[in-house]
Amino acid sequence: MIFICEKQKLLEGISIVQKAITGKTTMPILEGIYINASNSNITLIGSDIDVSIETKVDADILEEGKVVIDAKIFGEIIRKLPNSDIKIETLENDTIQITCEKSVFNLGYMKADEFPELPQLNQDMKIEVPQNILKNMIKSTTFAIAQDETRPILQGVLFEVKDKSLNLIALDGYRLALKKEYLDSDIDIEVVIPGKTLNEVSKILEDVDQNVQITFTNNHILFNLDKTKIISRLLEGKFVNYRSLLPQEHKISITVKKQELQNGIERASLMAKDGNNNLIKLDIEDEVIILSSNSQLGKVREEVNINLQGDKIQIAFNSRYLLDVLKSLDDEEVILEMTSSVTPCIIKGKMADNYRYLVLPVRVVR
Template identity: 70%
Template sequence: MIFLCDKTKLQDSISIGQKAITGKTTMPILEGIYIEATQNTVTLIGSDKDVSIETKMEADVLEAGKIVVDAKIFGEIIRKLPNSEVRIETLENNGIQITCEKSVFNLIYMNADEFPSLPNINENMILTVPQSLLKNMIKGTSFAIAQDETRPILQGILFEVKDSYLNLVALDGYRLALRSELVETTNAISAVIPGKTLNEVAKILDDNEDKVNITFTPNHILFNLGQTKVISRLLEGEFIKYNSLLPQEYKLLITVNKQELQNGIERASLMAKEGNSNLIKLDIEEDNMIITSNSQLGKVREEVSINLQGEQVQIAFNSKYLLDVLKNMDQDEVVMELTSSISPCVIKNKESSNCKYLVLPVRLVK
């Protein structure tokens, strides 16, 4: 194998492939990055047991071939090279030589045949969305996936296509995050994708209107970004029927400036952090929300202007759960729907229905 390519392009491609290489595998080959040179194209693949990322780049291929090299050291070497043309050539004795200007590196390589092959997926794409939109939907839900491993299905994000909407849903025992966007498809799909995989996918997605094509198979999901494909296995099992968790009605409706509420809760949580309880109390009054918290260190009282429809109520939360939600919302005004001090709170954007967050309150001992 011999090819020449631009250093920066190679560095970018490695960085994409590396996102699948978690280093948590017991198979040494999966610590490597697969490199295959064919006519004018170099393909790089990084993989762990859940996800594979394949990316293609232009190169001047003088001799076709394929190898696997340790991704970490290879990535570090390429990154440190001058911004110039890089030549990569296999030698005898399982060695490759990397040459760039006056730098020459020799590395051992692994047998490319030992690298697990990608699942063979017939790309009958059923969904196309802008990359930035998908990126926001993933970031807006992935914080809510379950951290403990007792219910593996909850470590995933539900990808649901229904009634021309794409819904992403994540939940643990304490909160639920739902993002919805209108899409141009009449298909119906329901699949659960490992949350960690999706976070890596989000990092590769651009903040622009470029499209990502999505294909589902019974066991896999494929994101096709053009030069780059991400293939993830699906989680087995049934996701929780999230619709039944969302309250159908409410008694109080609070409209509030998102940033003011977030700032108030952030300050209050400085006191709530002590002892890791994160407990803050909200007194919902006519025109104000009073946020209070106490700890050994002292106490805090914050006042946030609100518009209230309904009766006054007192309710307590883990401040972290409210902050996770507010940090992931991007409109100026949010609404909170409440029923009582022991029923879930729903938080939505005031002006659009693209998200719905549910947070359970903490029951106060009277």
């Protein structure tokens, strides 16, 4: 195998496939990057079995071949080389030589035929979504996945295609995030994708309206972005019936400027870091929310102007849960709907109708 490639293009390819290499494997081959030089490009693959990422990089192929190289040391070498063309060739005794200007590295490689093959996916069940929309949907939901490993299904995001709509839903028992977008497709499917996978997909997606193709099978999902493919195992099991968790009615509605509420909560939460529940209290009056927190660190009082419909109420929340929601929104004004101090609060847009967030309050002994 002999090929010549621009340093920056090779480094970008390595950075993409390294996202799938966790280093937590009992198979040494999976600590490496698979490199296949053929035609006019090189194919790079990184995998931890659950997630595999493949990307193609333009190169001048002088002799075809394939090898697997330790991802960590290979990435570090390429990163430190001068910004120039890099020549990589296989030598005797299972070694490769990396040459760039006056730098020459000799490095051992592993046999490519020992690298696990990527699963073959039937391309029938397929949808297309603009990259920027999917990237935003992932950012708007993955913060609400469960960190608790006792319920693995909640460590994923429900990916639901139904009634010409793509819905992403995440929940962890304390909050729920739902984002939906119109989709011109008659497919009806729901799968649960590991949150870890979606976060890596989000890093690779670009803020462009170019489509990403998404293919489903019973066990896997494939994201196809032109030169890069991401294949992930799906989580097994039935996701929670999220629709039954969303209240159908409310008695109190609060309209508030999103940034003012976020700023107030961020300041109030500075005093809420004592303990694990980041507790802040909301006294909702006719025209203001009074945010307060009282801990061993000290106490704080903040006022935020609102428009209230319904009765006054006192309610408390984990401030981090509210901030996670508000930080994911671009809207100027949001609406908070609630019924009592012990029932869920729904956060939605005043203008946009394509998301819902549910946050459970914290019971406070008064």
